[in-house]
Amino acid sequence: MKAWQIGGRGGIAGLHQVEREDPLAGPGELVVRVLAAGLNYRDLMILEGKYAPDQPDTRIPLTDGVGIVEAIGEDVVDFAPGDRVIAANFVDWDPSEGFGFHVFGRDIGVSMDGWLAEKIVLPAKASIKLPETVCDDTAATLAVVGGTVWHAMVAFGEAGPGKLVLAQGTGGVAIFALQMAKALGAQFAITSSSEEKLAQARKLGADYTINYRERPDWAAALLEATGGRFADTVVDTIGFGDFAQTLAATGPEGRIGMVGALSGSPQDAGDFAQGPILGKNITMKGITSGHCGHLASSLGVVQRHGIETPIDQTFFFADAPAAYEHLASGAHLGKVMVQIAERRASPRS
Numbered sequence: 001m002k003a004w005q006i007g008g009r010g011g012i013a014g015l016h017q018v019e020r021e022d023p024l025a026g027p028g029e030l031v032v033r034v035l036a037a038g039l040n041y042r043d044l045m046i047l048e049g050k051y052a053p054d055q056p057d058t059r060i061p062l063t064d065g066v067g068i069v070e071a072i073g074e075d076v077v078d079f080a081p082g083d084r085v086i087a088a089n090f091v092d093w094d095p096s097e098g099f100g101f102h103v104f105g106r107d108i109g110v111s112m113d114g115w116l117a118e119k120i121v122l123p124a125k126a127s128i129k130l131p132e133t134v135c136d137d138t139a140a141t142l143a144v145v146g147g148t149v150w151h152a153m154v155a156f157g158e159a160g161p162g163k164l165v166l167a168q169g170t171g172g173v174a175i176f177a178l179q180m181a182k183a184l185g186a187q188f189a190i191t192s193s194s195e196e197k198l199a200q201a202r203k204l205g206a207d208y209t210i211n212y213r214e215r216p217d218w219a220a221a222l223l224e225a226t227g228g229r230f231a232d233t234v235v236d237t238i239g240f241g242d243f244a245q246t247l248a249a250t251g252p253e254g255r256i257g258m259v260g261a262l263s264g265s266p267q268d269a270g271d272f273a274q275g276p277i278l279g280k281n282i283t284m285k286g287i288t289s290g291h292c293g294h295l296a297s298s299l300g301v302v303q304r305h306g307i308e309t310p311i312d313q314t315f316f317f318a319d320a321p322a323a324y325e326h327l328a329s330g331a332h333l334g335k336v337m338v339q340i341a342e343r344r345a346s347p348r349s
Helices: 041-047 101-105 136-140 143-156 172-183 195-203 218-226 239-249 275-280 292-305 317-329
Strands: 002-005 016-019 029-038 064-072 084-087 119-123 127-129 164-168 187-192 208-211 231-236 250-258 283-286 311-316 335-339
Touching (some): 029 084, 064 119, 064 143, 084 119, 084 136, 143 172, 143 292
Parallel strands (some): 311 335
Antiparallel strands (some): 064 084
C-alpha cells in the first residue's frame, strides 16, 4: 500500500511517500481501506517536532479519517467487511474507566500509525459504525472535533438551551462547536480577524461575531454586543496567551474547557490573575480530546440534525503536503481534507 510518513520532524518538507506491506488484522482489530482523512492543527505541530517529538520517522500521520472495513480479526463481533467506520483517536480510553496517562500510548496518527495511507489497522473497541446518512466528508473530519467538542462543551461545559457558548477563531473545533451548539439549542459567539469568515459563521447560525483585529478588546466588544451577557460555556482554543480576555468574557459559574493554545504554546505563561476566577466561581478543565463515548454522542447529534462539516479544501493523496501548507496558512474555515479513494459525497452536493 501507499502511505505518507512524517520523516525527521523538520516541518512539512519531511513528509515523504512510501510503499509498505498491506496490514493484517490481529485479534480485536479491523483492516480498513481508507477513503479520506482530515487534518488538525496538531498534525502540523507533529511535523515541526512540537508535539510528541519522540515518534519514529516512519510514523504514518493523521488522526481523522473514514474508511471501509476490509477484514476483521479474531474476537470481532460487531463489525463486518463492508462497514463504513471512524475511530476515536485514544483507542485505549475506556469511558467506564476514566482518563489516565495510559491513553497516550496508542493515539492514532501520533503514537500509532494514522489515516494518511491506503489502509489502516484499527482496534474494534475504538471504532464506530457510521449511519448511511452521514457523508464521507463529515465522517473523515469528525473524530477529533467530535470527541473534543462534546467533552468540552457538553459533558463538561453543560451547553444547551438558554446557554451562551463562546469559541475563538474559525478552525475546525470552533466551527464544529458552533454547529453543535445550535443543534442543542444554545446561542453562540465566535471571534475572528476576518470579516469574510465571520459572515460565513453567521450563515452557520452564529448569534454574535466579533472581529478581534478591529476590536483587540474583544471581550468588551462581546459584552457590548450581548447587552452585558457573559458566556456560560467557553470552548477555549487560544490558551493562556490571551486568557485574561477569555476570563473577562466568561460569566459567574461559567465553565471553560481548554482545548488549544493558538495564542502561543501550551507551555506559555498566563497573562491573567486569579481574581476573576475566584470572583466569578469559574471552573476550568483541560480537555485532551475525548473517548469513543464522546465521539458517539457527537455523531448522534450530527445524524439527527443533518450536520455537515464545512470542508474548506480537498487535496488528492499525492498532494498531501499541500494540504498541510493550506492548514498552516490559516486561510481555511472549517476543515482541510485529503481524498485517498472514491468517497460518498454529501446528499446536498
